[in-house]
Amino acid sequence: MKYSWNVVCEVLRLAPPLEGAFPQALTDFTYEGYFIPKGWKLYRSAISTHKNPEYFLDPDKFDPSRFQGKGPAPYTFVAFGGGPGMCPGTEYARIQMLIFMHHVVRRYKWKKLLPGDEKIKVNPFPLPVKGLPIRLHPRTT
Numbered sequence: 001m002k003y004s005w006n007v008v009c010e011v012l013r014l015a016p017p018l019e020g021a022f023p024q025a026l027t028d029f030t031y032e033g034y035f036i037p038k039g040w041k042l043y044r045s046a047i048s049t050h051k052n053p054e055y056f057l058d059p060d061k062f063d064p065s066r067f068q069g070k071g072p073a074p075y076t077f078v079a080f081g082g083g084p085g086m087c088p089g090t091e092y093a094r095i096q097m098l099i100f101m102h103h104v105v106r107r108y109k110w111k112k113l114l115p116g117d118e119k120i121k122v123n124p125f126p127l128p129v130k131g132l133p134i135r136l137h138p139r140t141t
């Protein structure tokens with residue numbers, strides 16, 4: 001299910017459920033010339049990293065092949081965070097999403113009921129403004 005996982009990652013790149021987080025500095029440090037004192041709250045933005053053309057060529061294009069082979073450089077795809085604080089549910093989420101996709105694709109044909117590209121609203125999670133109504137037809141073959 002490598003390709004299916006590439007598709008999931010590309011969806012999570014374009015619409016990460018957590019667009020960012022507010023970690024706290026545990027110690028004084030300097031980053032890119034800026035001094036950050038211990039105790040400061042920082043904002044790290046997954047969506048800005050995911051949309052940075054330096055890391056993802058043509059960043060608004062949906063292209064699961066970005067995740068083929070070695071995939072993106074370390075710490076550029078951060079939908080699950082990164083480093084010691086990375087989401088501990090990553091593997092569980094991966095299995096759940098792949099099993100769900102497998103059954104939907106193998107058992108049903110499905111059709112979007114609203115035409116065109118839905119606008120996505122982030123509040124605080126990204127969701128299609130009008131939902132995503134679909135019609136499922138059981139596959140007979």
Ligand code: HEM
Pocket residue numbers: 012016017018021078079080081082085086087088089090092093
């Ligand atoms: C698509 C699914 C998921 C995404 C995109 C996601 C994303 C994230 C992100 C970005 C963080 C913050 C990491 C950081 O601070 O660097 C996080 C933390 C966390 N996630 Fe997930 N997560 C997902 C599913 C799950 C699932 C299924 C579980 C549990 C079964 C889970 C449990 C946690 C926990 C406990 C933390 C806090 C870890 C800590 O603070 O040490 N997540 N997740």
